[in-house]
Amino acid sequence: MDRQAIPVLTESQKMEGRKFRPSLTSRRKQDQTAGRVLFAVTLLPIALVTLITIGLAARFWPILKVYSFWDLVSGTVWKPQDGLFGFWPFISGTFWVTIVGAGLAIPPCILTALYLSEYARQSTRAIMKPLLDLLAAIPSVVYGVWGVIAIVPLVEKNIAPFFEKYLGFVPIFVSKNPTGYSILSGGIVLAVMIAPFIIAVTYEVLMTVSEGLRQASLAVGATQWQTIRSIILKQTMPGIIAAVVLGATRALGETMAVLMVVGNVPQVPRSIFDTAYPLPALIANNYGEMMSIPLYDAALLGAAFILLVIILIFNIASTLVLQRMLGKRWV
Amino acid sequence: MDAHIQIKNLNAYYDDIQALKDVNIELPRKQITVIMGPSGCGKTTLLKTFNRFLELTDKTSITGEVLIDGQNIYERDIDVTEVRKRVGLLAQRPFPLPMSIYENVAYGMHIHRMKNNRNEYRKAVRHYLEVAGLYDEVKTRLTNPATSLSIGQQQRLCLARGLAVEPEIILGDEPTSALDPVSSQHIEGRLLGLKEQYTIVIVTHTLRQAKRLADYVIYMYMGEVVESGPAKEVFNNPKQERTRAYLEGQF
Amino acid sequence: MKKHWHRRHIIEAFVKAVMIFSFIIVAGSLGLILWTVISRGLPALTWSMVSQTPKGGFYLGKEGGILNAIIGSLYLAGGGTLIALLFSLPIALYLETYLGDSRRGQYVRLALDILWGIPSIVYGAFGFIVMLAFGLRASLLGGIIALALIELPIMTRAMDEVIRRMPADLEQAALALGSTRLEIATRVVTRQMLPGIVTAILLAFGRGIGDAAAVLFTAGYTDRIPASILQPAASLPLAVFFQLGMPYPEVQKRAYASALILTIIVLAISLGSRWIAGRLSKYVMK
Numbered sequence: 007m008d009r010q011a012i013p014v015l016t017e018s019q020k021m022e023g024r025k026f027r028p029s030l031t032s033r034r035k036q037d038q039t040a041g042r043v044l045f046a047v048t049l050l051p052i053a054l055v056t057l058i059t060i061g062l063a064a065r066f067w068p069i070l071k072v073y074s075f076w077d078l079v080s081g082t083v084w085k086p087q088d089g090l091f092g093f094w095p096f097i098s099g100t101f102w103v104t105i106v107g108a109g110l111a112i113p114p115c116i117l118t119a120l121y122l123s124e125y126a127r128q129s130t131r132a133i134m135k136p137l138l139d140l141l142a143a144i145p146s147v148v149y150g151v152w153g154v155i156a157i158v159p160l161v162e163k164n165i166a167p168f169f170e171k172y173l174g175f176v177p178i179f180v181s182k183n184p185t186g187y188s189i190l191s192g193g194i195v196l197a198v199m200i201a202p203f204i205i206a207v208t209y210e211v212l213m214t215v216s217e218g219l220r221q222a223s224l225a226v227g228a229t230q231w232q233t234i235r236s237i238i239l240k241q242t243m244p245g246i247i248a249a250v251v252l253g254a255t256r257a258l259g260e261t262m263a264v265l266m267v268v269g270n271v272p273q274v275p276r277s278i279f280d281t282a283y284p285l286p287a288l289i290a291n292n293y294g295e296m297m298s299i300p301l302y303d304a305a306l307l308g309a310a311f312i313l314l315v316i317i318l319i320f321n322i323a324s325t326l327v328l329q330r331m332l333g334k335r336w337v
Numbered sequence: 338m339d340a341h342i343q344i345k346n347l348n349a350y351y352d353d354i355q356a357l358k359d360v361n362i363e364l365p366r367k368q369i370t371v372i373m374g375p376s377g378c379g380k381t382t383l384l385k386t387f388n389r390f391l392e393l394t395d396k397t398s399i400t401g402e403v404l405i406d407g408q409n410i411y412e413r414d415i416d417v418t419e420v421r422k423r424v425g426l427l428a429q430r431p432f433p434l435p436m437s438i439y440e441n442v443a444y445g446m447h448i449h450r451m452k453n454n455r456n457e458y459r460k461a462v463r464h465y466l467e468v469a470g471l472y473d474e475v476k477t478r479l480t481n482p483a484t485s486l487s488i489g490q491q492q493r494l495c496l497a498r499g500l501a502v503e504p505e506i507i508l509g510d511e512p513t514s515a516l517d518p519v520s521s522q523h524i525e526g527r528l529l530g531l532k533e534q535y536t537i538v539i540v541t542h543t544l545r546q547a548k549r550l551a552d553y554v555i556y557m558y559m560g561e562v563v564e565s566g567p568a569k570e571v572f573n574n575p576k577q578e579r580t581r582a583y584l585e586g587q588f
Numbered sequence: 589m590k591k592h593w594h595r596r597h598i599i600e601a602f603v604k605a606v607m608i609f610s611f612i613i614v615a616g617s618l619g620l621i622l623w624t625v626i627s628r629g630l631p632a633l634t635w636s637m638v639s640q641t642p643k644g645g646f647y648l649g650k651e652g653g654i655l656n657a658i659i660g661s662l663y664l665a666g667g668g669t670l671i672a673l674l675f676s677l678p679i680a681l682y683l684e685t686y687l688g689d690s691r692r693g694q695y696v697r698l699a700l701d702i703l704w705g706i707p708s709i710v711y712g713a714f715g716f717i718v719m720l721a722f723g724l725r726a727s728l729l730g731g732i733i734a735l736a737l738i739e740l741p742i743m744t745r746a747m748d749e750v751i752r753r754m755p756a757d758l759e760q761a762a763l764a765l766g767s768t769r770l771e772i773a774t775r776v777v778t779r780q781m782l783p784g785i786v787t788a789i790l791l792a793f794g795r796g797i798g799d800a801a802a803v804l805f806t807a808g809y810t811d812r813i814p815a816s817i818l819q820p821a822a823s824l825p826l827a828v829f830f831q832l833g834m835p836y837p838e839v840q841k842r843a844y845a846s847a848l849i850l851t852i853i854v855l856a857i858s859l860g861s862r863w864i865a866g867r868l869s870k871y872v873m874k
Binding site for chain 3: 033034036037040041043044045047048050051052054055057058061062065113114115117118120121122125126134136137139140141143144145146147148149150151152154155156198201202205229230231232234252255256258259260261262266286289290293306307310313314317318321322325326329
């Protein structure tokens with residue numbers, strides 16, 4: 007192979023010995039100024055988290071001077087007119103609805119994510135992604151409408167009588183509520199709402215398992231399920247738990263859809279067919295009157311504070327796990 | 338020739354690209370067969386048809402037959418996990434399973450419930466670690482995670498893991514390409530020792546490794562088998578012009 | 589090698605069947621929701637629903653429509669998205685070009701993820717406090733600020749992911765040409781990332797328009813179309829919510845129709861963003 011001749015530089019074309027121009031400084035300055043401005047903007051998210059927490063805590067403070075935190079949280083009577091602010095019915099209601107919702111969502115979501123990552127063809131996966139995006143895009147109030155139209159009657163006419171008849175002896179299945187507005191209805195609606203989120207994050211976590219690892223297991227003659235059980239789940243368990251917790255956190259704070267189907271009676275629930283009154287519903291339903299009764303505003307904003315703190319705890323823990331595994335968060 | 342693997346009219350496709358064209362060859366029992374050729378010529382694809390790994394990739398299809406001891410492994414009622422138990426694989430890079438050294442070797446045996454009690458498993462694990470030439474290096478730390486081993490040790494662990502399910506055939510997909518020279522030599526030595534008992538098929542793109550290992554050679558080019566035969570004949574006296582060109586280093 | 593039905597093969601078949609069943613349940617529930625909303629909403633959907641504001645006695649089942657809510661929602665979500673964009677684009681660019689994967693960058697990302705997880709009712713309560721502090725009443729402005737806070741982490745994180753997926757070579761090529769980091773941020777990154785950024789904006793807009801809990805506190809509700817940002821504004825989710833709460837079947841049917849309108853808008857945004865992203869990705873290095 008012959009090479010092309012390299013053209014010889016004339017004396018004037020040579021760069022050698024020429025000094026670097028200092029005139030870049032104006033551009034460098036621009037760069038540095040922009041850097042400072044942008045850095046200030048970047049502090050905004052951190053400042054915002056702090057500000058929201060402190061702001062709500064400050065508005066909670068007046069009522070804490072009258073009642074102890076423990077009395078508020080464990081109190082079971084809610085009569086703002088009489089100055090009784092017991093949060094326990096709302097806190098327990100929040101957890102009842104969330105646990106039922108997450109309990110219904112978790113098994114099918116993990117199985118679906120496993121199906122997508124381990125069994126489904128590329129074409130099925132390609133359809134599922136936009137489908138999950140669509141499910142996630144539907145506003146919560148629409149889920150609420152669906153709950154009122156489809157789920158509440160279903161619980162009232164079919165599910166509750168069925169459980170009453172065959173499982174009535176189990177305390178949490180006792181049905182004393184004549185309507186379908188219940189924890190179970192809220193749980194079903196929540197389960198469908200958080201499903202796309204849990205599936206998407208779990209799927210991302212499962213995709214971090216390298217193909218070589220799967221093949222290493224298949225190569226010794228393991229079935230797909232044996233591979234999933236002893237390799238894939240083992241490897242990804244922290245991430246899957248984080249995905250599930252994150253999904254449950256969504257359920258904790260969900261307001262409108264739940265509010266529309268859980269009945270909103272301030273009582274401590276005993277069965278999944280009882281009505282409940284979760285914290286977000288309490289805040290949304292009563293914000294209008296909160297300035298008219300003494301300490302009512304502190305109580306309601308305190309409810310928001312308690313909700314925020316519960317969510318922050320779960321949220322930070324699971325986000326840290328996921329950031330470690332994925333280096334990012336699902337969009 | 339006592340053929341262990343026979344391939345008849347084998348064609349393989351990725352989507353609509355043909356990766357293997359009308360392959361008809363036989364691989365001898367208890368010898369090392371080396372598949373060589375320039376990259377992208379279908380070596381690895383051919384290897385993947387022997388343990389039905391090609392079907393793990395979407396949109397692949399094959400026609401023709403791969404017979405092991407006269408039985409077509411692509412017949413409908415064939416148990417694919419049984420095929421993979423009888424045909425072991427040593428991958429390009431070691432993939433230790435996320436468990437201890439001991440559990441890695443025992444994994445396949447557990448899956449197939451091959452032993453009756455803990456003691457038998459322990460003996461078997463020790464045996465296969467010895468066969469893979471790793472036992473002395475790890476005997477004091479069998480419960481350590483497998484990822485704590487060096488990459489060369491990991492590859493020998495993968496060899497032990499593959500041997501533990503008692504295959505008849507061992508496939509190696511460029512099994513030393515990720516290793517340092519010393520570790521490579523270690524693996525090559527093991528393979529040469531194992532051919533007394535196993536039929537071994539290795540894919541490689543280094544000619545020198547092919548010459549060191551091969552009893553039987555398959556030379557592929559552009560998805561076709563150009564030439565196959567005993568190593569001595571092919572290396573010293575290739576019948577095809579394309580084989581000669583490859584051996585002389587023209588690719 | 590003939591297949592014997594060992595226990596593990598039976599388990600395998602069973603597990604696979606259960607997984608496919610789960611998959612069908614999940615995919616089916618989307619269909620079920622859409623079917624419910626369409627089948628109930630379509631019969632009640634009339635032209636006057638989308639072209640008129642509520643007339644006297646609207647909430648008793650008389651004449652009128654929800655134009656106030658449609659316009660109000662577009663104002664709210666549009667304003668919120670605009671403000672969120674003003675902050676999230678600089679944050680995302682700074683995160684990538686200045687902070688990268690450094691520890692400080694991770695803190696900012698953690699803060700954004702935490703913000704993302706805070707429910708909208710809490711944003712509403714917080715927005716309410718802020719408005720009290722500034723002596724503001726429930727207004728378009730209040731709603732816009734609350735929605736901007738909700739949309740900020742969604743938009744920033746979505747952009748961050750897009751920017752992070754930018755080929756490293758491209759940035760290095762630009763650096764090699766002697767560009768400063770600001771020049772990279774404004775010229776190279778934005779161009780390469782335009783489709784992703786548009787998608788992020790639309791994603792946030794979709795969240796904003798569907799949000800109910802935060803605007804309940806901050807934007808209020810009115811039957812008129814707001815003429816200034818200090819007047820209250822109606823929104824579609826709240827229109828659905830309030831109408832559904834009325835005891836008259838006529839009004840409840842309108843709630844279904846309103847839910848249908850909201851769903852159509854949100855799905856159109858979701859599908860539209862895919863389409864736009866596809867159109868814009870001409871110059872994008874894959």
